[in-house]
Amino acid sequence: MKFLLELWQAAIYFLFPPRCPNCREMVDERYQLCAACEPKILRVDFYSRPPAPLDKVLRVTRYREGSRALLHKLKFDNNLNVVPALKKILNDVSSREEVSELLKGVDFAVPVPLHQERLKERGFNQTEKIFGDWLARKNLSLKNILVRTHATPKLFSLGKAEREKILSGAFAAAEGVDLRGQSVLIVDDIFTTGTTCKECAKVLKDLGAEKVSVLAFAADFDDNLGKQA
Numbered sequence: 001m002k003f004l005l006e007l008w009q010a011a012i013y014f015l016f017p018p019r020c021p022n023c024r025e026m027v028d029e030r031y032q033l034c035a036a037c038e039p040k041i042l043r044v045d046f047y048s049r050p051p052a053p054l055d056k057v058l059r060v061t062r063y064r065e066g067s068r069a070l071l072h073k074l075k076f077d078n079n080l081n082v083v084p085a086l087k088k089i090l091n092d093v094s095s096r097e098e099v100s101e102l103l104k105g106v107d108f109a110v111p112v113p114l115h116q117e118r119l120k121e122r123g124f125n126q127t128e129k130i131f132g133d134w135l136a137r138k139n140l141s142l143k144n145i146l147v148r149t150h151a152t153p154k155l156f157s158l159g160k161a162e163r164e165k166i167l168s169g170a171f172a173a174a175e176g177v178d179l180r181g182q183s184v185l186i187v188d189d190i191f192t193t194g195t196t197c198k199e200c201a202k203v204l205k206d207l208g209a210e211k212v213s214v215l216a217f218a219a220d221f222d223d224n225l226g227k228q229a
């Protein structure tokens with residue numbers, strides 16, 4: 001039986017050799033980024049000036065070509081085939097010092113919620129798909145304690161001031177939630193202006209959360225900091 005399984009796996013490997021999810025170059029392990037793409041995509045660093053009321057913001061990748069393309073497939077084409085590649089990226093940075101620093105003292109995680117209509121349309125919350133298993137392995141539960149109180153248009157084409165106006169008061173907590181003394185981690189797929197996470201953090205802090213940090217799959221701090229990437 002074991003022999004047959006190995007034979008089957010070898011056949012699959014031969015017929016569908018693992019390829020880099022970004023450029024389709026052949027790689028050793030399935031869903032692995034190739035040597036050329038990895039340094040362009042991975043960027044595990046803290047935002048040097050986290051916007052209040054956020055205490056810390058850590059990203060895993062830059063919101064550029066590779067990572068951006070994968071996330072757009074998931075969000076806008078509802079293509080779940082990219083999820084294993086995103087999870088692999090997350091797993092590969094799991095033991096980094098920055099990740100330990102971020103998760104230290106965190107009590108639980110919260111996904112940025114989708115509005116009911118968007119959830120129905122897409123069928124899943126992409127943030128839960130990306131982070132769910134990973135958080136479970138870190139012994140952190142993912143609690144859906146936030147809700148989106150009104151549907152908002154897709155934000156990617158809007159500027160910071162417009163986003164702030166649209167998102168102000170767009171989130172609320174489930175009834176009876178008390179977060180006094182808790183340290184909460186918001187997980188988000190894309191962190192650009194930070195407006196969404198800031199609005200979520202306001203609600204969490206109003207409920208008593210002592211600390212609210214963010215783990216973003218992709219972010220473009222380089223732009224925010226005016227640095228040349």
Ligand SMILES: [Zn+2]
Binds near residue numbers: 037
């Ligand atoms: Zn590649």
